[in-house]
Structures are given as C-alpha cells and as structure tokens.
Amino acid sequence: MLKKLFSINPGEGSPTLILFIHFFAYVAISVTGSAARDAYFLNMVDRKYLPLMYLAVAVVLTLVIAIYNRLSKNRDLTLIVTISSLVFALSLLAIQNHLEGWVIPFLYIWKDVIDAITIIQFWLLANEVFDPRQAKRLFGLLGAGGALAAIIVGSSIKQFVSIFGSENLLFITIGFLGIVILMANLIRPYRNVNKLQNQTRKKNEQKKSEKTFTPYLKSLAIIIGLAAITSRIVDYQFKIIAVAAFPLQDDLVNFFGQYYAVTGIATIVIQLFVTSKLLSRFGILVAILILPVFLMLGSFGFFITPILATVYISKFSDQVFKFTLHNSSIQLLWIPVKNTIKTRLKPIVEGSIRAGLEGLSGVLIFIAVTVFNIPIHYLSLSIVLIAIYWINKSFPLKKLYVDALQSAIEKRQLNFEELTLDIQDQTMVNTIETALNNADESQQIFALDIIKDIPLTPWKQSLNRLLDKGHVTVKKEILNISFNDDIIDDQRIINLIETDKELDIDAIAIAGKRGLNNAVTAINKHLEDPEIEKRIIAAAALNTIDPDSSNIAKKLLIDALQSTDEKLISVAINQLSFDNQILPDDTLIHYLNDSSFVIRNAALLVAETRRAPEFLPVIIHSLADSRSAIPARTALTAYNEQDVINILIQY
Template sequence: MLKKLFNIKSGEGLPTLILFIYFFAFVALGITGSAARDAYFLNMVDRDYLPLMFLAVAIVLTLTIDIYNRLSKNRDLIHTTTVSCLVFALSLVFIQNNLKGWVIYFLYVWIEVIILIIITQFWILAADVFNPRQAKRLFSLLGAGGALGSIIIGSSINYFVSLFGSENLLFVTIGFLGVVILMANLIRPYRNINELKIQSTKKDEKQQSDKLFSPYLKSLAVIIGLAAIASVIIDYQFKMTAVAVFPNQDDLVSFFGKYYAITGIVRIIIDLYITSRVLSRFGILIAILILPISIMIGSVGFLLSPILATVFLSKLSDQVFKFTFHNASIQLFWIPVKRAIKTKLKPIIEGSIRAGLQGITGVLIFIAVTIFNIPIHYLSLSIVLIIIFWIIKSFPLKRLYVDALQSAIEKRQLNFEELTLDIQDQTMVKTIETALNNADDSQQIFALDIIKDIPLSPWKRSLNRLLNEGNVTVKKEILNISVNDKNIIDDQQIIDLIETDKELDIDAITIAGKRGLNNAESAINKHLQDSEIEKQIIAAAALNIIDPDSSKVAKKLLIDALQSTDEKLISLAINQLSFDNEILSDDTLIHYLNDSSFVIRNAALFVAETRRAPKFLPEIIYSLADSRSAIPARTALTAYNEQDVINILIKYAQDSTARKSLVIGIIRTLKNYPTEQSIGIILSKVNPKTPSIQTEAVDALIHIARETPLKEKDIIITKDELINTARYVYEIIIALSQIEDSNDNQLLRYFLQNEVRKLIPVIMKLGIMDKPETQIETYIQYVQNNESDKLSYVIEFFENIFSKYEREIVNSLIDSISIEEKCLVARKRFDKLMTDLNQFLGYYITSSQELKVALTLDYALRSNNQKILNNINWETLPESFVIKEIITRHLQKHSDSLKTLPINQYLLD
C-alpha cells in the first residue's frame, strides 16, 4: 500500500527506505549542530563578527574540499563516508568538552564542513542507486525524510534543552553521525556504478582540466552561487533579528527548534505531494524558479516591514524551497554529468565556490553594516537584484540541461574535418608524395583518391613510376584519374599498354577511344578477334568512337551484343554506346530502362544520365521502385533540371494506384530536393496505416531537417502526426490486451507486438523534428534493445523537450510499464479511440497487407466472429495459398459455420 501511495516500484523499497533514514539523520545532525552552533556564537561571543564567519567558512571549506578530494581520490565512497563521519564524531566530542574561546569560532566553521561533506556524499550515493527516472520520482521522497527530521528534531529540541541544557546538544549530533555511517554501509549492495575507473596521469588531468567546466556546469555553478549569496543575506537578517527578540540562549535555541519544526512540516507536505508533481507536470525550469520568486516576495516584505515575522517568512521560503524544489532540481541537473567529473566538481561547486561567494558576501555585509551603518533590512535591495539575474540565468540552464542529457546518452561520433588541397602548398604536395611512395598499397590508393579532381602535375614522376611498378589496382586507378591528362600519361604510353599489357589493355583501349587516338586503331583492331568477348566489345566501341565509318566488324559486334540474351554483354554494350545515338537510339534506351534485368536497367540509367533527355524521366523514376536500381536512378536524376524532377516525382507520388515500392523510392529521392512542394508531399505520406511508407517519410523529414530546419507549420504537422501515430499504437495495444495469450493466438499477438515495435521509432523521430540534431537513432537502439540503464535517460530527455501531453503518451509507450497501465493512459489521453476489438480487426481484415489479412481471418474463423467476417470484401480478398489454406482448414473443422460465406474460389483441391 505504501509503495503504491509513494509510487515506489518493485525492487526500490529497501534502498529508498535506507536513503530516507540516511537523509533523516543528515538533517537531524544538521539541525542540532546548527542550532547549538548559532546559540553558542550569538550569546557567547561578539555577534558583530557574524558576517566575517561567512568568510572564515569560505576559506576553510575551500581548503577542506581540496584535502578531501586528495584523500578520497580513487577510494570507495562508502569507506570514505565511514572514515569522515568517524573523524567528525571524534572532533565534536572534543568540542563538546571545550566550549569556550576559539573553540566556539572553530565550531561555527566546522559544522559547515560536516554538513557539506555529508550532503555531497549522500547525493552522489543516491545518484549511484537511482537513475534519472527513478530520481524524479524518489528524490522528493528522500527529501521528505529530511523534512520529517526537521519536524521531529526541531520540535524535540525545546524538550531536550529543558532536560539537559543547550550546552549538551552536540551529543545528539554525534549520535546521528553514527546513523549516517550505518545507512551508508547498508546502501552498498544497491549501488549501480557503470563507469570504468580510469587511472590518469597528472599530465592527462592537466590536459583535461579546462574541459571539466563546460558551459553547462558554469551555468549550474552560477545558479548555485546566486542561491548561496541570497541565502547568506537572509540568514544574517534572520539571526540578527532573532537574537534581538530572544536574548536568552535557551530561548533562542527553543525558537530555532520551533523554526526547524515548522519548516519540516511544510517541507514534508511539499516533498510528498508537490515536488515530484511539479517536476513531472511542469518540468525542471518551473521547479528551479520557485525558490528565487518566493525569496523575492519575502525580501520585499522585510524591506517594507523589518520585523521578525517578515524575515521569518523570507527565511522560511529559503529553507523550505531550497531543500525541496531547488535541491531536487539541482540534483537532476547533476544527473547527466559523468560520475568522474561529478565526483571532482560537485564538492568544488557546491562547496568551495558556494562557500567562497558566501565568504565574500559576509565581508560585504560586515562592511555595509559595521562601517557604513546600513540598516539590515536595506540589504533586501541587493537580494532583489540577485533574484532578477538568477531568473534570467535559469532559462539558458534549462536548454543546456537538455543538451547535456543528449550528450550523456548518445554515442560519441568521429567528426572528420573537411580536407582541402592547394597544389601550391609544398607541405601538402610532399605529404601526398610520401603517401604515393609508401609501400602500402592502401596508402597509395588513398592518395590517388585525394588528388583525382585536382591538377596532377606535381606528382607526374611518382604516378608514372607507379604505372610501371605498382600493383594492378593502383595502375588502373592511375589510368582512371588521368584519362584526359596527356601530360601525365601520354598517348604513346596508352598505345604501348594496349599492345603489351594484358592486365591493363582494356583500360588503355577505353582511354584511346575517349581521346580519339587514330594511331591506336591498328593496335585496337587486333582485339576484335580476342578470345574474350568483353574485350571485343570494348575494342569495337573504341573504334566506333575514333572513326565510326572505319569498321563494319566493330559495329556488327556492338549490334549483336545488344541483341544477345546475355545481360552482362547487353549492359557492357550499353555502357560503351553512351554517345552513339545511331546504334543505341533513345527509343532503344527507353526499352532497356524498362528491362526486367536490373543489370541492363542500371547500364541504361548510366547512359540516360549522360544524355539528359527529359523523355527518360518517367522510366528513371520507375526504376526507383527497385532497390537494386534506386541508387543509379537517383544519380541519373541529378543530371536533370531540379524543378522538372520534383514535378514528376510529386506527380507519381500522388498517384493512388502507384505501387508501394515506387512511393517509397520517390520519398527516398525527394529528401534530396527539400523544397516546400517536396516537403508537403512527404508530410502527406506520414500515415500510420501504411507503416513502411510512413517510416520512409519520417526518415526523409529528419534528413531534410538536419540540412535545413523545417518551417513552423511543418513542425506542427509532424506533432499532429505524432499524436495520430501514438493513438494508432495505443489502439493496437488495447487490441492486444483483449486477445487471449494462447498458442492459437501466438502469431497474431506477435504480429501486433511487432507493429508496435516498428511504430515506436517513428513516434520518437516525429517528436524531435524541431531538434533534428538529436542522435535519435541511438536512442531508438536503447529502447528497442530495452537497455534499462540508458532507457531512463532517454525518457528524461523526452520529458524536457515534449509538451506535457506529448511526453505522457510517448514516454508511457517507451517506459517499462504493464500493458494495462498503457491502456489506462490511452483511455485517459485520447477522446477518439478504437477500443472495440471487433472493430479494430474488422479494419485489419480489409488491409492490402496479405499477412495482416491472413492472421485476422484465421482468428475470426477460429472464434466464429461474424462481426469481423462481415467486413470481408470477398471480391478483393487475396487468392494466395496462405488464405486458401486457412479457409480450407477451417472448412474441414467447422463446415457449418462457413456455409453462408462465398468461399468456393478459396478452397484448395
């Protein structure tokens, strides 16, 4: 019952209880230690030095944090917590027995050290135990442990003081340090540390030091610092006003106890019932703004009416909201930070930096009040200015938080810088020269690829050497890049290769044809009688280019090749006749563009790209339907007028009779033409009822958005389609919940589950169209593979970029909740929802997808469900073997129930 009340899931109960007690003990020791310290200081020494104690705290905390980091580095955190708490306990025993003089000043500072170290250790341990999704649910509950501690301990201080005196309060603090040690050791089995411990050298640390304080952490440090400054001023105003009203030490301690009890009551209500709801419903930005706004209201009140009641309200706001909304938000801000960086910087930011700012603030207060005699309520003016800056800085922090979440869950990608070459750059020339002279063939090929589109003259000597000495692959690549450059490979070299090199003769013949080398005719003619038919065709094509009227034998070879039944010969001849409209006319080329062989079709596409005749466009576009020809077809289209291509692509995409494969091919092509027209047609194809087309359309939109951001009106459409697709997925889930989980229904259930699995990535992609830089493919892998350690980060990311409505319906699909819970979300969030199984499967049985129809038909016949069967259009029902087998099988078992159905044409012999 308690688990349900506090939204604690299976396996979370015991670690939550341990950390709840842990935080209770921390707050208890903080209250008792702070109450004792403040009472001793304000009554036993000169209270005018209070602002300077803030400076002393800052200096000591800075040194302590540095010492703590050095001592705890590469050590187990729980062991460190145990040792540090023992040191704190022993030191407090000494202080308790020597409460006079400098010891009181030391105690004031030392309590701050104890609180800082313990709270830092606690939140790091809590982050090790709970992931971000759990943290958002449970951190507020842990905070309630602290609030409960405030109530119980605060209200008990007066009773304790009346029995034992305020001078013995530190013994209670020591007792709670023992509870902290116990809880820290009990939580050990529940820690989940996935990061590898990497031993780094001092040199490595120095190189990385500048990278630790990212813009995100700098913004976070600013918010923490501003909160600290405001808190110091309010704390000073509160304590000075309180001691003026309660000059007696025991009365002052009792007042502090009542104050902590009241703050505890308010905090526990907020922690248990409000914090998590605010974070989940309104997001982290609203939660982080509550503290500064409430402080501003209280400070304005104290400025206008400087009495204990108004400063109490200001201090209450600081104490309550700092440890509820603000603290929960700050811990969420730390979640995306790498544990190694968090361990190093969290104590610095929340310790040294915060304490340093508090110290500076203390000095400024001392100067303002002691030297310039400024009334303490005027200090509230500075708080108002701080709050304004605080609110302004909170907005970019939210954006950086989303970026940090992305960084925490994405794979790191290698970013290759663009390589540009300047042949006047002698360093670059020498670098390429070195690669060409490398004994590694792959290095030579790489160098040749780099220089293929620039003048080759600086490397003429090396290229000729490789043409003589390199391996065949290197030689062929050299010939390929120097086809039209006679200064690198001269004509005579080409003729020599034709006559003497059997490995390169085909390449050399092709170059001779392209160069129109009349001197090579005799050498090429010899290859017309070659034993290899491929060489004959290439030689014939070269001669046909050099002198079309010189050889009837060459023409006959080419014509015979085109008329053969060998697809390889036909494609070879087509490739060789790119510019020959006599042998390979445009009409003949169109015939080959429609050929059933993709090998022939691809060769024809190459020629169509070369000729660039608009009459080829329909045939090129039809080739997009075959994945084996899609790439050559898209390449061919790049040679044509862009607007002509877009117009005809849209025309065929809008054809209701177009094959699904053609529509998919067109969508894949349209993403390379990101005009308003093409984006509009792609958006029109985002329909969950045609999942394969929808998937391609969404992928195309992401591709376009990553190049050029989509317009706001297009983003709105994608958001609407996200909702429509999510509705359809929930309808599938509701249908699944109504289909009995039995062996007979196994295939249908698996099919429906697979439909959900395919549509969830589509929904995730639709959700980030306004943030296309998101590496959503990585997130999808985490969800599809059910990687629970990363899934929580994905959901947390979506919670910060989606609207409240979107994140509930999307995250409920992704999250590991039961099918019943998902159905409840669906019924709660959608007004129009198909919840009737017969209606849903009635739609399925009219689908054009054969497997969907077959599985639904089998289910309807087995259950004799007339409502589903009545939806069948027997004229369009596929006459496939599977359908016939299902109907025949059921007829043999239940002939009576099928007598009224027109099934004769669907019966197997």
C-alpha cells in the first residue's frame, strides 16, 4: 500500500528506505548539532563575535570542500562516507569532552563543515542509485524524510535535555553519524557507480570556452546572492533575540528544538501540497516573490516591534520558503542553461559567490553593531531595502527566463536531468506547448524527448491531438512515453490495437505494461497475424497480463526462443525481460554466450535489466566482440563497480 501511495516501483523499496533513513539521519545531525552549537556559542562566547563566525564558516567551508574534493576523487564513495563520518564522530566526541574556550567557536564552524560534506555525500549516493526518472518520483519522498526528522528530533530535544542536560546533546549527533555510516554501507549493492562516472567524464570532455555570465545568469546570481545576504542578517537577529529571551542554556536549546520541529511541519506541508500546485498555476514569478515578500513583512514588523515573535516570522519564512518554493524555483531557473555552462558556473554561483556574500554579510553586521553601535532591529531596514530590490529584479528575470527557455528549445539544449522533483511552472508548460504545436516534426520529437521524464499531465490535450493527427514517428514516441493511463486512456489503447496497423504493436506493448484485461480479446486476434514479430509481441503482452490464461501465447514464445531464426529469438528475448519462467537466468546465460551477436545483444539488454551477479563473467566476455562491446559496456554500468573490477581481475 505504501509503495503504491508513494509511486515506488518493484525493486525500489529497499534503496528508497535506506536513503530515507540516511536523509533522516542527516537532518537529525543538522538539527541537534545546530541547536547545541548555537546554544553553546551564545551562552559561552561574547555574542558580538557571532557575525565573524559567518565569515569564518564561509572561508573554512570553501577550503575544506576543495581539500575534500581532491582527496575523495576517484575513491569509493561508501568508503569516503565511512571514513569522514568516523572522523566527524570522533571529533565531536573530543569536543563534547572539552566544551570550553576556543573549542566552542571551532564547533560553530566545524558543525557547518559536517553538514556540508554529509549532504554532498548523500546526494552523490542518491544519484548513483536512482536515474533521473526515478529521482523525480522518489526524491520528494526522501525530502519528506528530512522534514520528518526535523519534526521528531526537534520536538524530542526538550525531553532529552530535561533528562541528560543540554551539555550532552552532541551525543545524539554522534549517534546519527553512526546511522549515516550504516546506511552508506547498506546502499552499496544498489549503487550504479559507472553511470555517474560516465556522466561526469562526459561533462568534463564537453567543457568549452563558455565562461562569461549572460544577463540571465547575472540576474539569477543576484537573486541567489540576495537570498544568502538576507538569510545571514535574519539568522543573526533571531539568535541574539532568542538568547536574550532564553538566557539559560537548557531553555535556549529547547527553544531551538521546538523551532526546528515547527519549521519541519511547515516544510513538509508546503513541499508536498503547495510547491508544485503554486508553480503550475501561478508560475515561477509568484514562487520567486514569496520569500522576499515575507522577509520584508517580518523585518518591517521586527523594526517596529523588536521582539522574538516578530523576528520569528522572518526566520520562519527564511527557513521554510527558502528550502521549498525558493529552491524549487532556482532549480527551474537553471533548466534553460546549457549543460557545459551550468557545470562550470553553478558551483561558482551557489558555492563560491554565495559563501563569499555570507561571509561579507557577517563582516558588515559586525561593523554595524560593534563599531557603529547600530541597534539590532535597525538591521531590518537593510532587509526591507534588499527585499524591494529583490522583488524589482525578479520581474526582468522572469522575462529572461522565458527567452532562455525558448532559445534552449530552439537549440535543443533543454533538459530536466538535474531537476530532482516533479515540478513545472506555467511558463515552461506554455513554451513546451508551443514546440508541440509546431509544424516541424523534429521540434515535436525534441519536445517529447525533454518531457519524457516528468509528469505529462499539462500537455495531455496536445499529446492526444498529435496521436490523432501527427506523423507516425511522433505518434510512436507519444505512446513510448505515455504508458501511464493518465495521458492516453485504456480504451484508446484498445482501439489502436484493433484498428491502427501502424501503431498496433506499440499499443499491444503498452497494454501488456498496464495489464489491461479488457484488451485481451483484441490482442488475441494478433496471435494469428501474418507477421510473426507481431504474434510474439502479442503473446508476450498476454503472458504479462495473465500468465495462466493462454497456453497458445506461451507456446508461441517458447517456439520463438527455440527457433533457428536469430531475429525471432532476439524479439522474444526482448519481450521477456521480466519473465523468469519462460526465460530463466540460466537460459539467458546461454543466449549471452550465443555465437550470433544479434541474439547476444538482445540478451545483454535483458541482463542489464535483471542485474544478476552470475551474468557478469559472460557480459565481460562479450566485450571482446566489437559487435557486442557497446551493449556489454552499457550492461556493466548497471552493476556495482567493485563487483565488475573483481571479475575483471580474474581475466
């Protein structure tokens, strides 16, 4: 029931659960670590140095990540996660036993280093496990695990503190680091290392001389930078007012825990029920504007009435909207940017530039409060001014976004591989709609290709129109990406099976995937079709819909496998990817060793789907034949890299 509710397909349950727990542990580390380090620093160090911590974090984080990237390059990620998490856990244990003096500022910085490295490692692991289509279905569920952690762990801090005291809170953080190590090792069998390495290598090979910021990228960088600056100012105000309201360390830790619990609830509600609907209905402009508007309102309220309740509004808005609507909008805004440019500039914009502005914000806050003695609530005026400028820059950014989308489609550069959630805004929908309605068949095919991994509902009407009037190539592509009955209804699939000689094979295959019992009568007629290939596909579909219903279908498939015609055998193999009764693994191994490269290549495609360890030796053996080398290499990318290496060593 849970698998159906969260769209988890067969074979995805275990890795999804492992990564769900992993992300839960990461957020728990962040929540407990943040609550502890903030309370310790605000109670044990002169608070005027808090802004300088922002600068220190930015500098140290930049250096540490650069060193980490160099040390971890070309090394097993599970091993790297294990070693780094052990280092983090042991360092926190040492800090826990020496909570005084310089250790407190060090903890403040070190905690952000732990967060940054741990989240980078998590997403690298997740991207090795799931392909882009799976990611769009499942990453939202993983994100919900993080919000759930904030709720459960945040609300539990008070009970822990009342029993053990706030000075022992880091032990919880250490415990969750242990869970991270465990999950990183449990996920190992599900990792597809070669896929990620091949993608990275391909990106590196594609690097060209595109180094300049376009007006669009400049506007995007400004929005990201403004969000970073306001976030630091609000964070400073919130923490200073919080420690004034809760001078006792235990009370302050409890307050921070409750804050993370409340924001966790809000985050999960907005991410699951608001973000996609708001973007689809009102577009990206409204989504971009929500964060600066709420920051402006909260900051103006704090300027008028400088109390915890008003600054809480600003901090709540920053925490909740930044990690939901704002981040989703930023993902969309990166979509039209060419991959080679994005690969080079995204780390600069979201890494170096943002970190630099956060550090600069800390210095300016320190000067304003310490040197010029500006009251803390006066800093809200700067947020109001920044928010106004932010809002003003958002309107031209929307126009540039539309232009960039249209240009990307015309140049065939638009892709959704890095979009980790099922989100579209109205501008994107309209732009792709225009491409689908274009008279140019190649434009239609490209538009279909770029939307194949995202929900197709916004283009349902156009897809059905093209299925009526489009070129047969376009129709086949629509059926290929629309096996879900939400787009092309079941009755239409049955009608195509019965009446359309050009699309009946494709429709039969879809009926099999959907398990359409109502299509059995129509498919049965094709068991006597003059074309043997069509008979085999029909037999495979019937066998999928009801394995016990048709002995004729089974006999057709078995006869095809036992024939001497390599084309018939390869067609039958391709149709039996998930049928271990008619095509058991030992029989598949026989075909993997076949002298015919046509049969061998068909078997390699099935081996890639099944991923059985016993296939590895024969897949590797196929590399020796140039006619099978490419499908063999592709099949190997579905396996764990270390398993492949272990077999290769034996050759």
